[in-house]
Amino acid sequence: MTHALEIDNLCYAYPDGTPALHGISLRVKKEKKTALLGTNGSGKTTLLYHLNGTIPAQEGLVRVKDCPVCKENLPRVRRMVGLLFDNPDNQLFSTTVYGDIAFGPRNMGFADEEITKRVDEAIRRVGIEELAERPPYCLSLGQKKRAAIAGLLAMEPEIMVCDEPFSGLDPAVAGQFREILDHLKGQGKTLVYSTHDVDLAYGWADEVVVMKEGRILDSGSVDLLCDEDLMQEASLQLPMLAEMFKNSAIKPRTAREASRILSGFGLPAAEGRGRAADGV
Template structure:
């Protein structure tokens, strides 16, 4: 299991309850969506996965290691975190220095740092940007740089807060393909979203939150086909699921739907 959470409760300094008695698990090597309306606790949950927030009550275990103040260094090496807006995590004078920051913190030799940076930069097609200031880049390029800073440390889990926010169609498809590649390599992806259609078409598992509590959790095909979940969570049924509600199949994406309809001609 990638993540185990038991009875996790978190209250912010303004007394707002971020999470209330949350218990769940996240499987290795899968894409898990944390789904809910604004203010449901999605980001708060993700912040606990890499120790940005430490449990006030309850426990969080990542790959068998409890998240505590003493384990943060190892936890953050295992869990890369991608913020919703990359400006929140880009701050160096060049792209190269930004990607190098995590490697500096963990004391890698200079030759290995350079090798890792160049390898990831080639993979993400940003090698030509290494000498650029990050603030001069487009949003899509900034996202690639932020991900590069995560991937040079080779984490086992990648937590993404609204990973497709603000991206154009091409960039969104690029990042989905990239994350799919990492899942095939055995990595675990956990991402927050309010997009039910994206969750239905792309995620393997889903955790639905409402006001800091878990309403439903499990495989997407099981959870999102339960009619009662939408009114309870304040969500709208995925378009494809709505269109095929009375059919004997439930295609998850447009490609599956087209293939099914073509066979019925």
């Protein structure tokens, strides 16, 4: 099976009547990095919350590796699909960071020894050893996000769903997050994330899904983001590098690639920094 997630005709309106999703159908490829891209209010968060049953489907169906996301299957689904909330306050509620990170594996029924192993490894991977005994509520946003991602890592889900994973992070920490997530992808995990940052999606996705007003306008390879009509329809700008290399046969996706190409033409090499969000 090549799909980690199958979504068919998902529709959702919030209890106050606000419509958020209108007939979303999508296949998410296994072991790929898929970016959901859209302006504020386009339905990204609502769609992501359906993927592990945080929001139950009103109409339509989500399947995780053939397992329907429904009330009876929630424990199984949550072992397979980890969700990182945009706002880490939705995720952190223990009295210490350590307790928060241990919550997931404990809930999954692992023995104490395995829990300790997973938590220590997650803390080490994210580099928050000095925060382990602190209460989450008094951390900075970046520290909270790191604690939340450590909690996700400790559960070792096959599919990681991250809502705006880099929002509010400084470029260095965002770069560290990308490295952690890339490392996991290298281990065969599937990553789905939302963003409104076209440059990020252009440089750091295998597949993109372009959303507007609760609908998918198009999905496929990252080259879609060079389609001016599509981007205009989605009220998004072309990625900066797509704009710069619009009439060129070469299409660098990151500042580093662009720098390499330009230096090959004998031009002074770029600094390799580009926009912070480009980041690779």
